[in-house]
Amino acid sequence: MAIIYRINMSDLSVRAEQPDGKYQRLGGRGLTSTLVADEVPAACHPLSEANKLVFAPGILTGTGAPCAGRLSAGAKSPLTGTIKESNSGGMAALALAALGINALVIEGQPGASTWYRLVVSERGVEIQEVDDLAGLGNYATVARQHERFGDKVACISIGQAGEMRCAAASIAVTDMERRPTRHCGRGGLGAVMGSKGVKVIVVDPTGGKRVEPADRQAFSQAVREFAAALDEHPLTGETLPTYGTNALANVINQAGAYPTRNFSQGQFEGVEAISGERQHDVIVERDGVIAHACHRGCTIKCSRIYMDQHGAYLTKGPEYETVWAHGANCGIDDLDAIAEMDRLDDDLGLDTIETGATIAVAMEAGVLPFGDATGAIDLLEQVGQGTPLGRLVASGADVLGKAYGVRRIPTVKGQAMPAYDPRAIKGIGVTYATTPQGADHTAGYTIAPNVLGVGGHVDPLSPEGQVALSRNLQVSTAAIDAAGECLFIAFAVLDDSRAFDGLCNMIGACQGRPFTSEDLMGLGKSILNVELDFNRRAGFTEADDRLPDFFSTEQLPPHNATFDVPDEQLDTVFTFDE
């Protein structure tokens, strides 16, 4: 049983389809990108009725494969104008998979400004009016759903930013504690959900069942070797559970690539106070939780639960990118203030990376000084109030920067760069510049070989070898995203053949066919080609595959490096067939 539900918000109808041959073996990013590329006019306005918002669990989601709980969301992005896939942890993908659902495709647009809930269960999809939820943050929104539908449901929701259709709006997904802490953050897909009039999707897995692999025995064998590799790799087995993603703060700062005060320095003097090590101690002291899984079946457990100074729940994590975006990049070294902003971002439904980058651009513009944590929190509160300045903050770095006449805006294709300065880690600069998704570290995470010594070593400061590195990682990442696997499995996949083979064998056993490493890379290439073709039709060219000019003209201390991978090399990233 495999179902694609088409939910038409223009006439409030629902249609169930059996996916045809082409879609049958796709999942996650492979399915969202293919559906969007096939059905959404590349020239449409991202907030128009012609855009479609697609949710899809991965190929392995719900099978019992470790760490395979990612939910992919896809659409034409209001932030970048490109095709977009943004994925999240949390429990929703597992619930969809248990119901045998390959994808939810939300189409059209309601005429009146009414808010709707979609209730997805074994009985199908029901569309319900929920105007009483209008204006609520994600926390209150999902709490009301759990009151009504019980503890087993998973929620996919938007906060005020998505309701306002602002381009930094995320889509929240509930975690194992029923909190809206996991997000399809990037690309403003929350604004697309808002434009469809959908406030929340409640997925009730009751009556669902585990996805049965075609070859159970081969699958179990593959899971065992895959899980062993994850357990035994120092990053996935030890560093990530102990210190979480923010273990990177000291590492990247040490590498001189920790973007500080809107990408003007590569080291932050306040890093110690916001490091993963410090965060670990604060969490433990306050009886928070480390080594926490964001969804059932995660064996890495990089998530954590952060308590406030009184020991009460404040927020998850916060993750490395969030701590950086609201911390070093804003000149803020107060972990509690950063955690408060993380909570606000989750509640308002904002991408933490884009939002932190936008606040830093506001600081560069003189709206508030660098280091002003109180002022930064006030900006987020203005998002909730819907003030003009709040809307600017929720619209991303490019829009706020344009309104304030700022010329140093660290975006590619309209999306803000994450927490690695591309002048000091040049491989990630290649990924930022060329990925069809706009600046995105997860699209081809060269930090592994550039800095972490995972998957070999490529000198981060040299322009040599970065293009091949980014290409290979972009290809393999697209396949991992299609599988529904968490990107962090890549550390083991790069270093340990049991993980690579295990991944291929799990997919093969699931689909009942041989699935080799070439098949995996072929899957990744085909997804990228679909995305690149959409972007070409939307008007993107090689001229868009560039970093902002200041990365070539301004030297970054302490290495005083500029980004010097030649344009001609950037243009060869996707020459798969040569």
Place this chain on the structure above:
Amino acid sequence: MAIIYRINMSDLSVRAEQPDGKYQRLGGRGLTSTLVADEVPAACHPLSEANKLVFAPGILTGTGAPCAGRLSAGAKSPLTGTIKESNSGGMAALALAALGINALVIEGQPGASTWYRLVVSERGVEIQEVDDLAGLGNYATVARQHERFGDKVACISIGQAGEMRCAAASIAVTDMERRPTRHCGRGGLGAVMGSKGVKVIVVDPTGGKRVEPADRQAFSQAVREFAAALDEHPLTGETLPTYGTNALANVINQAGAYPTRNFSQGQFEGVEAISGERQHDVIVERDGVIAHACHRGCTIKCSRIYMDQHGAYLTKGPEYETVWAHGANCGIDDLDAIAEMDRLDDDLGLDTIETGATIAVAMEAGVLPFGDATGAIDLLEQVGQGTPLGRLVASGADVLGKAYGVRRIPTVKGQAMPAYDPRAIKGIGVTYATTPQGADHTAGYTIAPNVLGVGGHVDPLSPEGQVALSRNLQVSTAAIDAAGECLFIAFAVLDDSRAFDGLCNMIGACQGRPFTSEDLMGLGKSILNVELDFNRRAGFTEADDRLPDFFSTEQLPPHNATFDVPDEQLDTVFTFDE
């Protein structure tokens, strides 16, 4: 004697150059676009030190040719990201030409936030600090210059919008009464001037002289035939002097192409109250001035001086586009309120078209209701105060629309459409879509043959024949802009061979060489090719040569027309050589 002054705002130095062969025969848009294309990196940020702001009088400016007082400003546009030429009437171009200056090229960027004045005279260019002018509107700014430098100087200045580097900022040019009423309005070039730290340019023509044609006798003969054609054409000889540009209001409304309430209808029920005929009567009743010239040597005299209800000077015009932008497009039928907004736009230094379009998008977003003149005036006052909402208004329709999640934004390449709905006048839709300048009626004014019966007739509602029409007009317009001629000569040029031949012969006599109609069209094509090449390097493709999707999907009353010129035809507009 021909001089190009290069003013480097990074080190506050000035260099005088003799233009070399390539630049010698260029003027106006031909010179600004060629210089920008040759010297500005297409990928640079428009507000960066790498951008250059070029001012150039036309080939015929200062020769005594009628209506040849246009000043071209060129740069990479912060509004569109394309190359940009925006031209203005007023007295500055004549003053520059009298001093033998072919161009001012403002380069670099000051390190500190200091404001400067450039004083251009027969002694060269002097750079002076003028921090006391910071925050002043254009009216106060130029009044202080006239107090200090006397009545003969012409001023080129920016208001608060340009100081804030907002993307709808214009560059003001003083008229014959020393008021800052003429503007290089489009494309946000005021923001580029602001990014260079230049608040005002004072041009003192003292000691200058009339530009001497190479063949005085032939020139005088050509002027006579050209002037006669202008005098005798019903539009340039009668309608424009009597009713001004706003004579169009009733005509375009009658044609069902008068964009009303953010391009949702083609006729405005309140048109009568804001028509050119009504405006004529109000001006005459209040002892204002009709048939007024915006610069010496204009024989058309479409400008007017508008008095307030007490008979005191309020503003110039207002022009057709301004009356429409703040009137019908915002559902406002109050001529005095519109004139007040025109005054505010001129003082703040805002493009009236972009600003009116932006206010209409704010109305569509629900920030204020359609028809709310008081609210619209308040929005403009917020620009002067630099509030977040004011900055959004000053940043153009795209940026405000994005912050408010609006999907019906009538822009092409980020620039708002002027006062002709492209569904009901399809030729202008072709121009909007394809001109290298972003949506711009002046780039190829098909209204003449589509509606006015000038230069033949092409059915405005049919997709047939519009591409050829737009192509020919875009080519001839580029040449007219290079000559420094007012676009309104085109009515006579299209209908009367004496005007066409006169224009060619004036240029030929000026430059001392034969100059045929083929040469004129060749000049236009070469300018367009230079601009198109820049845009291609900046990443623009055929996918950018499209109207927003709603013009194809929403029918415009009363004709219930959509824009249906096929994409493939749009892509043939610039196939000059086939």
